[in-house]
Amino acid sequence: MARGKPVIVVGITGGIGAYKSCELVRRLQKSGFCVKVVMTEAATRFVTPLTFRTLTGEPVAVSLWADEPHSKVHHISLAEEADVFAIVPCTANVIAKLAQGRADDMLTTTALATEAPLVIAPAMNTHMWRKETTRRNVETLRTRGAVFVEPGTGELACGDVGEGRLADVNAIADAIEVEARRCRDLAGAHVLVTAGGTQEPIDPVRFIGNHSSGKTGFAIAEEAARRGARVSLVTGPVSLPDPFGCEVVRVQTALQMRAAVLARFSSADVAIMTAAVADFRPAAMSAEKIKKTDAPASIGLERNPDILAELGGMDSGAILVGFAAETTDVIANAQGKLAAKHADVIVANDVSDPSMGFGTDHNKVYFVTGAAVDESPVLGKPAIARDLLDRVAALLEAKRG
Ligand code: CTP
Numbered sequence: 001m002a003r004g005k006p007v008i009v010v011g012i013t014g015g016i017g018a019y020k021s022c023e024l025v026r027r028l029q030k031s032g033f034c035v036k037v038v039m040t041e042a043a044t045r046f047v048t049p050l051t052f053r054t055l056t057g058e059p060v061a062v063s064l065w066a067d068e069p070h071s072k073v074h075h076i077s078l079a080e081e082a083d084v085f086a087i088v089p090c091t092a093n094v095i096a097k098l099a100q101g102r103a104d105d106m107l108t109t110t111a112l113a114t115e116a117p118l119v120i121a122p123a124m125n126t127h128m129w130r131k132e133t134t135r136r137n138v139e140t141l142r143t144r145g146a147v148f149v150e151p152g153t154g155e156l157a158c159g160d161v162g163e164g165r166l167a168d169v170n171a172i173a174d175a176i177e178v179e180a181r182r183c184r185d186l187a188g189a190h191v192l193v194t195a196g197g198t199q200e201p202i203d204p205v206r207f208i209g210n211h212s213s214g215k216t217g218f219a220i221a222e223e224a225a226r227r228g229a230r231v232s233l234v235t236g237p238v239s240l241p242d243p244f245g246c247e248v249v250r251v252q253t254a255l256q257m258r259a260a261v262l263a264r265f266s267s268a269d270v271a272i273m274t275a276a277v278a279d280f281r282p283a284a285m286s287a288e289k290i291k292k293t294d295a296p297a298s299i300g301l302e303r304n305p306d307i308l309a310e311l312g313g314m315d316s317g318a319i320l321v322g323f324a325a326e327t328t329d330v331i332a333n334a335q336g337k338l339a340a341k342h343a344d345v346i347v348a349n350d351v352s353d354p355s356m357g358f359g360t361d362h363n364k365v366y367f368v369t370g371a372a373v374d375e376s377p378v379l380g381k382p383a384i385a386r387d388l389l390d391r392v393a394a395l396l397e398a399k400r401g
Contacts, residue, residue, distance in 0.1 A: 004034070005032060005033060005034040006032075006033050006034070006083040006084070006180045006183060006184070007033070007034045007035075007036060007081045007082055007083050007084075008028050008033045008034070008035050008036075008082070008083065008084050008085075008086060008176055008180065009035075009036050009037075009038060009078055009079075009081070009082040009084070009085045009086070009110065009114075009116070010024065010025060010028070010035055010036070010037050010038075010086050010087075010088060011037075011038050011039070011040075011085065011086065011087040011088070011090075011107045011110070011111065012037060012038070012039045012040070012043040012047070012052075012087075012088065012089070012107075013039075013040045013042065013043050013087060013089060013090055013091045013093075013094045013107065014040055014041075014042025014043045014045060014046060014091060015043075015046070015089040015091050015123045015124065015157075015166070016046060016123075016157040017088075017089035017121075017123040017165070017166030018043050018046040018047045018089060019046065019047055020088075020089070020166055020169050021037075021047070021052075021088050021089070022047065022051060022052070022055060023169050024086075024088055024169050024172055024173060025037065025052065025055050025056060026055065027169060027170065027173045028173055028176065029055075029056075031173065031177060033180065035055075035056050035058075036056060036058050036061075036078060036081070036082075037049075037052040037053075037056055037058070037060045037061070038060070038061040038062070038075075038078060038106050038107050038110055039052070039060060039061070039062050039106075039107065040062075040094070040105055040106075040107050041062065041063075041105065042091075044062060049062055061074055061075070061078060061106045061110070062106055063105075063106060064105060064106050064109060074106070075106055075109040075110040075113055076113055078110045078114075079110045079111075079113035079114035079115075079116075080113075080114070082110075082114050082116040083116055083180055083183045083184075084116055084117055084119060084176050084179045084180050084183065085110070085111060085114050085116045085117070085118050085119070086118075086119040086120075086121070086172070086176050087107070087111070087118070087119070087120050087121070088119075088120075088121040088166070088172055089121055089122065089123035089166045090120045090121060090122045090123070091122075091123070091124055092122070092124045092128045092129070092131075092134050092137075094107070094108065095120065095122060095134060095137050095138060095141065096133070096134070096137050098111055098112075098118075098120075098137075098141055098146075099136075099137035099138075099140040099141055115226060115244050115245070116183075116226075117145065117146075117147065117179045117182070117183070117226065118141070118145070118146040118147065119146070119147045119148075119149065119172070119175050119176050119179055120141065120146055120147070120148050120149070121148075121149040121151070121166055121167050121172045121175075122138075122148065122150075122151050122164075122166075123151055123164060123165060123166035124151075124164050125156060125158050125160060125164055126156065126160055126162030126163050126164045127160075128164070129151060129163055129164045130163070142380060142383070143361050143362070143380035143381075143382070143383075144380065144382060145219075145223075145380065145382030145383060145385075145386065147175055147179060149167045149171055149172045149175045150167060151163055151164050151165050151166060151167055152165045152166075152167050152168065153165065182227055182386070182389075182390070182393075183226065183227060183228065184227065184228045185227055185228070185389075185393040185397075186224055186227040186228050186229035186389065186392075186393055186396070187227075187228030187229070188228070189224075189228075189229045189230070189269040189270060189396060190229065190230045190231075190232070190264075190267050190268050190269050190270070191221075191224040191229040191230070191231050191232070191268070191269065191270045191271075191272065191392075192231075192232045192234070192261065192264050192265060192268040192270065192271045192272070193217050193220050193221045193224070193231065193232070193233045193234070193271075193272045193273075193274065194217060194233075194234050194235070194257060194261060194272070194273045194274060194275035194277075194307070195212075195214040195216070195217020195218055195220075195221070195233060195234070195235040195236070195238065195274050195275055196212050196213070196214035196217065196235045196236035196237060196238040196275055196276070197209050197210040197211070197212035197214075197236050197237075197238075197275065197276040197277075197278070198236045198251070198252065198253050198254045198256075198257055198275065198276075198277050198278045198304075199236065199237055199252050199253065199278075200253055200254065200278045200280070200281035200282060200304070201252075201253070201282070201285045202282050202285065202286065202290070202299060203285065203286040203287075203288065203289050203290045204286075204287075204288070204289055205289050206290070208278055208280065208281065208282065209278065210276045210278065211276075212236070212238075212275070212276035213238060213240075214235055214236070214238030214240050215240065215361070215381050216274050216323070216363070216381050216384065216385070217233065217235065217272075217274035217275065218233070218235070218238070218240050218243050219381040219382045219384070219385040220272055220274060220385040220388065220389065221233040221243045221246045222243035222244060222245075222246070222382075222385070223382065223385040223386055223389055224270075224272075224385075224389055225243065225244060225245035225246050226244075226245070227389060227393070229270075230247075231243075231245065231246040231247065232246070232247045232249065232264045232268075233246045233247065233248045233249065234249045234251060234257055234260040234261055234264070234275075235248065235249070235250055235251070235275070236251060236252065236257065236275060236276075237250070237252060253278075253281065254277045254278055254281060254304035254305065254307070255281075255304070255305070257275060257277060257307060258305050258307050258310070261307055261311070262310075265311060265314070265316065265318070266316070268316075268318050269318055269319065269396060270318060270319045270320075270321070270392055270396065271308075271311055271318055271319070271320050271321070272321040272388070272392070273307065273308045273311075273320075273321065273322050273323060274323045274347075275307075276325065277304060277306075277307060278304060279303065279304055279306075280301040280302065280303060280304060281301065281302055281304050282299050282300065282301060282302075283299075283300035283301060283302045284300065306341070308320065308322045308341045308343065309340065309341040309342075312341045312342030312343055313342065315342075317399075319344050319345075319392060319395050319396060319399070320341070320342065320343040320344050320345075321343060321344065321345045321346075321347065321388070321392065322337060322338070322341055322343040322345070322346045322347070323346070323347045323348070323349075324337050324346050324347070324348040324349070325348075325349060325351045326348060326349070326350060326351065327350065327351055327352040328352075330348050330349070330350050330366060331348065331366060331368065331373055333348070334346040334348035334366060334368040335368055338368055338369070338370075344369065344395060345367060345368065345369050345388075345391065345392075345395075346367075346368040346369075347365050347366070347367055347368075347384075347388060348365060348366045348368055349363055349364065349365045349366070350364075356378065361380055361381060362378050362379065362380055362381070363378070363379065363381060363384055364376055364377065364378045364379070365384055367387075367388070367391060369391075
């Protein structure tokens with residue numbers, strides 16, 4: 001994806017704010033981006049495709065039923081070319097379609113097909129913006145990682161005064177630029193991620209395991225790949241599909257995870273250990289299923305190697321990030337792990353709250369680095385991945401000088 005000028009695909013939907021997208025396109029071009037435009041049919045009632053074709057010098061995509069011949073299916077090529085996909089203005093209807101994954105025109109098809117970060121600048125009547133159903137749709141998209149540039153307050157086209165006006169064009173352009181910079185800040189880096197929980201077999205049908213869903217590690221791997229990194233994801237058994245653009249190694253036990261990590265660590269610039277590795281494994285695995293009639297009174301356990309601590313002991317120069325799931329003394333325990341495992345960052349969270357962390361889509365974390373502790377708000381796991389990788393990218397840049 002990374003070549004030449006970064007490509008911003010601007011999606012325009014049917015609202016009076018569509019005319020402000022002309023200014024947005026100009027501002028993005030001045031900032032050095034290649035801008036391509038896709039419009040809904042309704043948007044063309046407010047501003048003509050010719051306006052944007054003239055501004056961008058590129059064909060404007062409106063219909064799925066190609067008015068312009070293309071070598072490749074147009075919505076797919078636009079989706080692949082996009083470094084950032086920005087929808088400005090975005091109506092309540094299109095927000096609802098995106099939240100549902102509907103794809104019934106050029107713009108929503110492109111949005112569904114793209115792996116690029118999504119920036120959404122809503123504009124609508126105050127009541128529509130405040131409606132519970134719109135709030136829920138916005139939250140759904142935020143949880144998946146979409147960035148919203150909140151509408152401003154003022155006089156609306158319908159005559160009402162309130163929230164719903166398209167945000168300031170410069171604020172929208174700034175948000176797009178932040179995402180565009182992120183697209184490349186891990187280019188050239190090899191990022192190794194562990195995810196999920198390990199399973200330590202007792203017999204062929206039973207194991208010692210834990211509640212880890214793998215969602216955080218998968219979100220980090222996907223976001224790192226999107227930002228240009230070569231990503232190796234080593235994961236315990238989870239029910240998540242392979243993230244786009246990553247090497248995925250599926251393992252079962254801590255020993256298998258250790259072997260897969262060590263085989264890749266020498267080339268890694270960054271290692272992010274989100275996996276909930278079982279600290280113990282049964283000392284011996286029964287080759288046959290243990291019948292209840294001859295069940296042992298206890299199962300002997302052996303310590304598993306601590307993979308993160310082992311990497312920390314190698315002093316390879318890679319940036320090391322560990323996770324700590326705690327139920328008490330969250331910060332103190334995280335600081336202890338930071339020192340003991342020679343990590344650069346520990347991302348700590350309190351797993352005593354069942355609404356967050358394990359298996360859920362949200363989390364609230366503490367980034368612990370040396371003496372500094374930054375507390376995040378409650379965020380969707382993709383947003384936590386983004387925040388963490390911002391920190392990792394800054395550490396990498398500092399290291400590279
Ligand atoms: N970790 C690891 N290998 C292990 C255990 C943990 O690589 N055998 C990594 C985890 O992926 C995580 C960090 O170490 O990044 C912290 O794991 P955690 O289980 O919370 O800490 P422990 O050191 O095992 O301490 P405790 O279980 O006592 O809280």
